[in-house]
Amino acid sequence: MAAEYxxxxxxxxxxxxxxxxxxxxxxxxxxxxxxxxxRDGDSPEFTNIKQAGLRKFSNITLKRGTFEGDNEFYVxxxxxxxxxxxxxxxxxxxxxxxDHGPVVVWTAKNAWPCKIVTTDLKSDANEVAIESIELxxxxxxxxxx
Numbered sequence: 159m160a161a162e163y164x165x166x167x168x169x170x171x172x173x174x175x176x177x178x179x180x181x182x183x184x185x186x187x188x189x190x191x192x193x194x195x196x197r198d199g200d201s202p203e204f205t206n207i208k209q210a211g212l213r214k215f216s217n218i219t220l221k222r223g224t225f226e227g228d229n230e231f232y233v234x235x236x237x238x239x240x241x242x243x244x245x246x247x248x249x250x251x252x253x254x255x256x257d258h259g260p261v262v263v264w265t266a267k268n269a270w271p272c273k274i275v276t277t278d279l280k281s282d283a284n285e286v287a288i289e290s291i292e293l294x295x296x297x298x299x300x301x302x303x
Contacts, residue, residue, distance in 0.1 A: 165261055169254045172220060174269075175247035176230045181222045182288065184251055187264050188216040189298050215298045217273075218249065218266055224277055224287035231291045235271040246270050249293060262302055266295035 172181050192211035197203075237245060246268040252260035273292035 165253060165255065167253070169256075169258075171252050171254060173250040173252075174220070175245075175249070176234070177228075179222055179228075179230075181220050183221040184218065186216040186218040186292075187251065187298065187300075189300070190214050213297070215266075215295065218251075218269065218293045218295065219290055220293070221288055221290040224289050231271070231274060231289065235274045235291065238271060249295070262300065265299045265301075266293065267297040267299070269293040269295040 170181075170184065172179070172184060191213050194209050194211040195206040196209065197206045201207075234245070247270070249266040249269045251264045251266075253262040255261050270293065271291050272294040275290045275292075277287035277289055
């Protein structure tokens with residue numbers, strides 16, 4: 159019987175509605191359910207009842223190398239500033255297996271750029287220029303492939 163190993167986290171792809179771009183890092187795939195505490199006035203228990211409330215999700219940050227002539231990040235972000243109604247996109251992030259098939263798929267609904275971070279500049283550095291885009295969204299679904 160073959161040994162089962164956890165999947166490496168470096169083999170992933172992002173479909174973001176633009177041209178095909180490779181990202182170096184994706185963060186913010188967090189989901190949380192708020193807790194509602196309640197107690198009836200005539201309850202014989204001296205503790206609160208806890209039940210599930212609304213869900214909340216972190217913003218998703220996508221990082222990639224800076225490429226000459228590629229400003230798709232900035233065009234999308236600029237739509238928010240100018241029109242106050244940027245095109246919202248469903249963003250799909252897939253963790254892939256060794257056959258390049260999706261194993262876990264995160265889908266962010268109605269995402270739009272809320273923050274852009276360009277690279278820092280250092281004359282004595284020997285690093286690739288990295289830029290990032292932070293996306294607000296209206297919900298995250300998680301599916302096992």
